[in-house]
Amino acid sequence: MCGIIGYTGGKAAAKIIYEGLKRLEYRGYDSAGISVLCDSEIRTVKRLGRVSALGGFLGKMHGSTGIGHTRWATHGKPSDENAHPHNSGMFSIVHNGIIENYSQLKSEYLLGESFLSDTDSEVIVKLLNKFYDGDLPSSLARVCGLLRGSYALAVICAQFDGIAVAKRGSPVIIGYGENENFVASDLPALAGMCKNVAVLNDGDIALLTADGVAIFDENLQGVIREILPNPAKPADLELSGCPHYMLKEIREVPAAIERTCQAYAYVENSVKKALAGVDRVIITGCGTAYNSGLAAKRYIESFARIPAEAEIAGEFRYKNPVVTSRTAVIAVSQSGETADTVEAAELALSLGAKVIAVTNSPYSRLTRCADVVVPVEAGCEICVAATKSYSGQITALYMIARTLAGFSAQSSADRIAPFPALCAQTAEREDIDGLADMCARSYGTYFLGRDTDYAVAQEGSLKLKEVSYVPSEGYPAGELKHGTLALIDIRTVSVFIITRPDLAEKCSNAVEQVLSRKGKAAVITNVTEVAERFKDRAYVIEIPPCDEWLSPLVSSEVLQLLAYKTALLLDRDPDKPRNLAKSVTVE
Numbered sequence: 001m002c003g004i005i006g007y008t009g010g011k012a013a014a015k016i017i018y019e020g021l022k023r024l025e026y027r028g029y030d031s032a033g034i035s036v037l038c039d040s041e042i043r044t045v046k047r048l049g050r051v052s053a054l055g056g057f058l059g060k061m062h063g064s065t066g067i068g069h070t071r072w073a074t075h076g077k078p079s080d081e082n083a084h085p086h087n088s089g090m091f092s093i094v095h096n097g098i099i100e101n102y103s104q105l106k107s108e109y110l111l112g113e114s115f116l117s118d119t120d121s122e123v124i125v126k127l128l129n130k131f132y133d134g135d136l137p138s139s140l141a142r143v144c145g146l147l148r149g150s151y152a153l154a155v156i157c158a159q160f161d162g163i164a165v166a167k168r169g170s171p172v173i174i175g176y177g178e179n180e181n182f183v184a185s186d187l188p189a190l191a192g193m194c195k196n197v198a199v200l201n202d203g204d205i206a207l208l209t210a211d212g213v214a215i216f217d218e219n220l221q222g223v224i225r226e227i228l229p230n231p232a233k234p235a236d237l238e239l240s241g242c243p244h245y246m247l248k249e250i251r252e253v254p255a256a257i258e259r260t261c262q263a264y265a266y267v268e269n270s271v272k273k274a275l276a277g278v279d280r281v282i283i284t285g286c287g288t289a290y291n292s293g294l295a296a297k298r299y300i301e302s303f304a305r306i307p308a309e310a311e312i313a314g315e316f317r318y319k320n321p322v323v324t325s326r327t328a329v330i331a332v333s334q335s336g337e338t339a340d341t342v343e344a345a346e347l348a349l350s351l352g353a354k355v356i357a358v359t360n361s362p363y364s365r366l367t368r369c370a371d372v373v374v375p376v377e378a379g380c381e382i383c384v385a386a387t388k389s390y391s392g393q394i395t396a397l398y399m400i401a402r403t404l405a406g407f408s409a410q411s412s413a414d415r416i417a418p419f420p421a422l423c424a425q426t427a428e429r430e431d432i433d434g435l436a437d438m439c440a441r442s443y444g445t446y447f448l449g450r451d452t453d454y455a456v457a458q459e460g461s462l463k464l465k466e467v468s469y470v471p472s473e474g475y476p477a478g479e480l481k482h483g484t485l486a487l488i489d490i491r492t493v494s495v496f497i498i499t500r501p502d503l504a505e506k507c508s509n510a511v512e513q514v515l516s517r518k519g520k521a522a523v524i525t526n527v528t529e530v531a532e533r534f535k536d537r538a539y540v541i542e543i544p545p546c547d548e549w550l551s552p553l554v555s556s557e558v559l560q561l562l563a564y565k566t567a568l569l570l571d572r573d574p575d576k577p578r579n580l581a582k583s584v585t586v587e
C-alpha cells in the first residue's frame with residue numbers, strides 16, 4: 001500500500017529509483033513521483049497514472065541521491081498534486097501510511113501555510129521545514145513525535161547528501177550496497193541491487209549516505225539492527241514468458257506446495273510445542289488469507305476435534321475477543337504486513353494466546369511478533385490477486401492441523417505428495433475458457449459448496465470479483481434456498497464445487513434448484529456420478545480423484561484460472577485490479 005524507495009551512492013539515482021518503483025507498483029498504481037538531489041537543489045517530477053509516466057523525465061533528473069513513491073490513494077484523489085514526493089523549503093518526502101491527526105496538526109502548527117495537495121502526508125514535510133534546527137535526525141524525530149498513525153518516511157534535504165528514514169507501523173527495509181545504500185518498502189524492489197538488508201523497528205530513524213548507514217532508536221541512541229541476506233532474486237520478478245504475473249504465479253502453485261511442505265519439517269517441533277494444551281484455535285487474516293482460514297477451521301475440527309473459528313482480522317481486533325492462554329491464534333498473511341492481521345496477532349499475544357504466523361514474507365512485521373513462524377514458501381508474489389500463496393497457505397494450515405491431531409509432518413507430506421503434479425496438470429487445462437465466457441457475460445456469478453468446498457467457493461468468488469469486476473458472492477450451498485435463490489435468473493451463473501462424495505447428493509439438489517429457475521450452472525467436481533448427472537445441463541469441469549481434504553488445492557486453481565481468463569475477456573489487467581494494492585498496511 002504505497003511503495004517507497006530511495007537511493008544514495010555514485011550512480012544515477014533516478015534510473016535506479018524508477019526501476020525500483022516499477023517493481024513496487026503492486027503496492028499502489030494511481031500516481032508516482034521521484035525527487036533527486038542535484039547540486040544542493042531538489043528536482044521533483046510526479047504524475048497521475050502508472051510509474052511508466054515518469055520514464056520520459058529520467059534523462060533530466062541528474063543526481064546520485066533521490067527518493068521515489070508509487071501511490072495508493074488514501075487522503076486525496078489520485079492526481080498530479082496528490083502524488084508524492086511532497087516538498088517544502090529544502091525538503092522532499094515520500095510517505096507510506098496514514099497520519100490520523102493531520103488536520104489537528106495543521107491547525108495547531110501550520111496555520112497560514114498554503115498546501116498544494118489534499119494529502120495527510122504534506123503535513124509531515126511542512127512540519128519538518130518548520131522545526132528543522134540544522135540536525136536532520138533530531139528534527140525528524142521531533143516531527144515523528146507529533147504524528148499519530150503509521151508511517152514509513154524517506155526524506156531528502158538540500159543540505160545533506162543522503163536520505164533520512166523514519167518508521168512506525170508501515171514496513172521499511174534498508175539495503176546495504178558497496179558505496180551505495182538503499183531504502184525500500186519491500187524486498188523485491190531491491191532484488192539484485194544489494195545482497196544484505198536490515199529491517200527497522202518501530203520508532204527507528206536511519207541516516208543513509210553512500211558510505212554507510214546509521215540507525216537510531218526513538219531516543220536517538222545509536223542502535224544496531226541485524227543484517228540479513230536479501231532473499232529476493234531478479235528472476236522472481238521476471239514474467240518467464242507469461243503475459244501476466246497472475247498466470248505465471250498460478251503456474252508456480254506446484255512449487256509453492258512442494259516447498260511449503262518441505263519447509264514445515266523444520267518447524268514441526270516448534271508448532272507441536274506451541275499447540276500443547278491448546279483447547280481452542282482461532283485462525284485470523286484478511287481476504288484470501290481469511291479464506292484459507294475457512295478451510296483450516298474444517299481441518300482442525302475434523303482432524304483434531306478441537307473447536308476452531310476463522311475470524312476476519314479487522315473484526316477480531318475490535319470485538320473484545322475471548323482468548324485465554326489455552327487459545328492458539330493462527331495469523332495468516334501473505335505479506336505479513338497487513339495492518340489488521342498484525343494488530344490482531346499482537347492483541348492475541350497481549351491476551352496470553354500462543355500466536356503462530358503463517359506467512360510468505362520472512363522478515364515481515366508478523367514474523368517478528370509471533371511465537372512461531374510457519375513459512376509459506378511461495379516465493380515473491382507480484383500479482384495483486386493472491387494465487388500461489390493461497391495454495392501455500394492451505395498446505396501449511398493442513399500440516400498444522402495434522403500436527404495438532406498428532407500426525408507426523410512426514411505422514412502429512414506423504415498425503416500432499418501427489419498434489420504438485422495434479423496442480424501442474426490443472427495449470428494447463430484448456431476447458432475453462434467456456435465457463436470464463438459465461439462469467440464474463442453474466443450479471444452476477446455465485447460460487448457454492450459445502451464444508452471445504454464452501455471455503456474454496458469464497459476464495460473463487462473473491463478472485464473473480466477482484467480481477468474481472470464481475471459481481472460475485474460465495475455461499476454455503478445449503479444457504480441457496482434461504483435467500484440467494486431470489487437472485488437466480490437466466491443472466492446469472494452459479495458455480496458449484498462438489499468434491500465430497502458424502503455431500504454430493506445434497507449439493508446436486510442445489511444445482512437442480514438453480515437449473516429449475518433457468519439459471520446457468522457450472523459444476524467443478526471429482527465425483528463421477530455428479531459429472532454424469534449434469535454433463536448435458538451444466539458446464540462440467542471434472543478434476544482428478546484426490547484426497548478430499550486436499551482437493552481445495554486443485555479446485556481453487558481451477559477458479560484462479562477462471563478469474564484470470566474472465567479478466568482477459570473483459571479486457572481487465574489481472575495483475576493490477578482497479579482500486580486495489582497488494583499489501584494493505586493501513587486500516
Ligand code: AGP
Nearest residue numbers: 287288289333334335338385386
Ligand atoms: C487476495 O487476492 C487479495 N489481494 C487480498 O484479499 C489479500 O489476500 C488480503 O489483502 C490479505 O493480504 P495478506 O495475505 O498479505 O495479509
